[in-house]
Amino acid sequence: MALVTPRTLSGFKDRLPKEALAKALLLNQLSDVFMKFGFVPIETPHLEYADVLVKQGSDEIQKELYRFTDHGGRDVALRFDLTVPLARFISQYKNEVNLPFKRFAIGSVFRGERAQRGRYREFTQCDFDFIGSDSTSCDAEILQVIYASLNQLGIDEFTIWLNHRGILDGICEYCGIVNDKDINSALRIIDKFDKIGKDGVAAELQKELSLSGKQVEQLLEYTSIKQQGDSENFFKQIAFMSEFNESIKRGIDDLKALYEVLAPLQMDRDTYRINFSIARGLGYYTGIVYETTLNALKSIGSVCSGGRYDNLTRTFSKERMSGVGASIGLDRLLAALEELGLLHMNATSACALIVCMDRSYFGYAHLLAETFRRSKVPIEVYPEINKLKKQFGYANTKGYEFVIVIGESEFSSKTLTLKNMASSMQMNNISFLKALTLIQEEKEDRTI
Amino acid sequence: MALVTPRTLSGFKDRLPKEALAKALLLNQLSDVFMKFGFVPIETPHLEYADVLVKQGSDEIQKELYRFTDHGGRDVALRFDLTVPLARFISQYKNEVNLPFKRFAIGSVFRGERAQRGRYREFTQCDFDFIGSDSTSCDAEILQVIYASLNQLGIDEFTIWLNHRGILDGICEYCGIVNDKDINSALRIIDKFDKIGKDGVAAELQKELSLSGKQVEQLLEYTSIKQQGDSENFFKQIAFMSEFNESIKRGIDDLKALYEVLAPLQMDRDTYRINFSIARGLGYYTGIVYETTLNALKSIGSVCSGGRYDNLTRTFSKERMSGVGASIGLDRLLAALEELGLLHMNATSACALIVCMDRSYFGYAHLLAETFRRSKVPIEVYPEINKLKKQFGYANTKGYEFVIVIGESEFSSKTLTLKNMASSMQMNNISFLKALTLIQEEKEDRTI
Numbered sequence: 001m002a003l004v005t006p007r008t009l010s011g012f013k014d015r016l017p018k019e020a021l022a023k024a025l026l027l028n029q030l031s032d033v034f035m036k037f038g039f040v041p042i043e044t045p046h047l048e049y050a051d052v053l054v055k056q057g058s059d060e061i062q063k064e065l066y067r068f069t070d071h072g073g074r075d076v077a078l079r080f081d082l083t084v085p086l087a088r089f090i091s092q093y094k095n096e097v098n099l100p101f102k103r104f105a106i107g108s109v110f111r112g113e114r115a116q117r118g119r120y121r122e123f124t125q126c127d128f129d130f131i132g133s134d135s136t137s138c139d140a141e142i143l144q145v146i147y148a149s150l151n152q153l154g155i156d157e158f159t160i161w162l163n164h165r166g167i168l169d170g171i172c173e174y175c176g177i178v179n180d181k182d183i184n185s186a187l188r189i190i191d192k193f194d195k196i197g198k199d200g201v202a203a204e205l206q207k208e209l210s211l212s213g214k215q216v217e218q219l220l221e222y223t224s225i226k227q228q229g230d231s232e233n234f235f236k237q238i239a240f241m242s243e244f245n246e247s248i249k250r251g252i253d254d255l256k257a258l259y260e261v262l263a264p265l266q267m268d269r270d271t272y273r274i275n276f277s278i279a280r281g282l283g284y285y286t287g288i289v290y291e292t293t294l295n296a297l298k299s300i301g302s303v304c305s306g307g308r309y310d311n312l313t314r315t316f317s318k319e320r321m322s323g324v325g326a327s328i329g330l331d332r333l334l335a336a337l338e339e340l341g342l343l344h345m346n347a348t349s350a351c352a353l354i355v356c357m358d359r360s361y362f363g364y365a366h367l368l369a370e371t372f373r374r375s376k377v378p379i380e381v382y383p384e385i386n387k388l389k390k391q392f393g394y395a396n397t398k399g400y401e402f403v404i405v406i407g408e409s410e411f412s413s414k415t416l417t418l419k420n421m422a423s424s425m426q427m428n429n430i431s432f433l434k435a436l437t438l439i440q441e442e443k444e445d446r447t448i
Numbered sequence: 449m450a451l452v453t454p455r456t457l458s459g460f461k462d463r464l465p466k467e468a469l470a471k472a473l474l475l476n477q478l479s480d481v482f483m484k485f486g487f488v489p490i491e492t493p494h495l496e497y498a499d500v501l502v503k504q505g506s507d508e509i510q511k512e513l514y515r516f517t518d519h520g521g522r523d524v525a526l527r528f529d530l531t532v533p534l535a536r537f538i539s540q541y542k543n544e545v546n547l548p549f550k551r552f553a554i555g556s557v558f559r560g561e562r563a564q565r566g567r568y569r570e571f572t573q574c575d576f577d578f579i580g581s582d583s584t585s586c587d588a589e590i591l592q593v594i595y596a597s598l599n600q601l602g603i604d605e606f607t608i609w610l611n612h613r614g615i616l617d618g619i620c621e622y623c624g625i626v627n628d629k630d631i632n633s634a635l636r637i638i639d640k641f642d643k644i645g646k647d648g649v650a651a652e653l654q655k656e657l658s659l660s661g662k663q664v665e666q667l668l669e670y671t672s673i674k675q676q677g678d679s680e681n682f683f684k685q686i687a688f689m690s691e692f693n694e695s696i697k698r699g700i701d702d703l704k705a706l707y708e709v710l711a712p713l714q715m716d717r718d719t720y721r722i723n724f725s726i727a728r729g730l731g732y733y734t735g736i737v738y739e740t741t742l743n744a745l746k747s748i749g750s751v752c753s754g755g756r757y758d759n760l761t762r763t764f765s766k767e768r769m770s771g772v773g774a775s776i777g778l779d780r781l782l783a784a785l786e787e788l789g790l791l792h793m794n795a796t797s798a799c800a801l802i803v804c805m806d807r808s809y810f811g812y813a814h815l816l817a818e819t820f821r822r823s824k825v826p827i828e829v830y831p832e833i834n835k836l837k838k839q840f841g842y843a844n845t846k847g848y849e850f851v852i853v854i855g856e857s858e859f860s861s862k863t864l865t866l867k868n869m870a871s872s873m874q875m876n877n878i879s880f881l882k883a884l885t886l887i888q889e890e891k892e893d894r895t896i
Binding site for chain 2: 004007041049080130265315318359394447
């Protein structure tokens, strides 16, 4: 039989233990934060009817969709995000879920885009949304969740950039860009500000939308406004823009209301700032929008983005369903944490390895391991009889702090020999309790 | 624009919060157990080259495969289990992983089989395997993990049924069934023992394999042997079978060695028993095999099955790679836990809801919530201003134990009013610390 070459599809990725362990811990920490705020998980399938997914997706996403005909002749596709399935879910179970409904979802999504460095065709999204309420309280809470999530992961220095679609629409209107299609094109171009710079944006705006030089200048003047310093002064500085039109006024009022809810909190005020260039390309946002950048790693772009939308379920229902939510780009966040040295990259989840000098000691070794685990010490039993050198090599490669050796004297006296791999300290023929104490002391030292 | 009917594909399933929350907690508990034994997670994509998946799959699985051509003209398919991707992974990274290699993996797999009650086309598998060692220590450990997992979930009464492929092959050989194809057919039929009974098995054996009445009788006699009582006596009773042939002898010796390693452990001995009818249909098992049934719910079948294989990577490599592992059927286990009343079906992960009587109190409400969360009390802020009746209704439906009300007097005196939803006890205008104490006391009571 010819052998098959073991390989993954281009744009798809395996995670080896170190990375998979780090990701699992990260997801646990994030779930914990979401649940502390009363968000609950939901689960939807990876595969959906294609018409459920594509109506709401942009043209680009339609091209990238993994779409095929299943055994039953159905037109099906792999989900490309977690928002469209949420819209489908809310429409389908509107009588079963309580509104307002707070859910989080973590899962793989699939986009057949051109594979490039750091971009995958299957990637993990981590979404949290607050559905069925127009209240500013929800917007404030989503920001608190972003703040608490990054803090939980050990990231202190970050900025949540806030804007409002009403302000962007209003600026466009003020500059004479009136139809929705042109506004969307303009916003898409402005969104590239960080990538292609002011001149790049100006050139594209002139070329694609045939704007006059004056229009482009105005558009850039207003969209480059950023909050510096405290919010009170900032709102005074931009007060004149509320006079431009109703759309801008609505945007500024919403942002003010948001700041009022956030004001009493212990959230560091420097972490959230208004920036009129934040557009979020997606068409469905209608209110406050945001992106989050890490101060020490701005280049990687936003690690968490979102905003308010006023009609999530328009594809499925005539009933209007507003909400606000955000999405954490997990792969990007993992890469960032690694670069910042904040990722715990261990090749094992246990802290000690037991090795035996003879097969007949395995029963005793497993009994010891069982007893350690009951005392909350995760521990592994090396399953082979080898030269100690090989067994210690295995312990070293996996990063074990302790090796416990069971030889003839340990077995017959029901003791053990404990070696600290870092210090090379070795204690011969000690009791289980003595070993437990030594291991626990080391664990505590590390935690401090 | 015509509306799309919100719907899921036949055989695919959404999980509403209660169920999704229960599943998330269950997976956390299982991961914790695996990690205590030093198993580490790995992740592989949901989508693979079709040739990677199908060579190793049975004919039936090939028919059930979700297979299609992607944008780049590649022949691709959704994984149908986590074992084939593991084999691909091990072959691909053999220089990067340390052998022996202990991994767990939790994820969705896809099989387009005919949808039926309790069977889904996308379902969650939870696998743990010990690769690259022939040692009985590994077999013993996989059994310990099954035992610890079920215990962790609150299940005390279960049986791990053990058998050995050598014994089954040897019984077939002894009964005159010699070629591999016939042996596999016989085992597949014997595997149906619990479903179709002794007579059903006899009829199928006679029909499909043209066995004589005597052959069928012998086959049924030996495969219906089950351990009753302690293992020492049982091994004495079956000692004569070791004389039949080498294959049976190897099987009995392996089981004896396994029992020796397990003997000193605190595992309840009644939980594991030898049963010569356990076949596990899958062709790749070559050593000890097992199934796990819940004593109170035998009808649902095995919740955790596995065994030892001697060549996991045969499709990918000439190098032999043995191992042992098991798979927990998560959907089946969830259903079982629910039926046994062991599932915590909460519609929220928080324990209190804060409601405001006026929008201007939201800032204060969020500050309170932030402070509760810092004291490890998960809490939700109701985002709308409604009649108290509606807000209490929401709290009731979600199963909240406490509601905190912020009205004018609470806001101005920086206090809160706490209502216990179960007892209807209400404390007006109390301090944060008083409320915290009351909530924490209730939480502790519940834990005890």
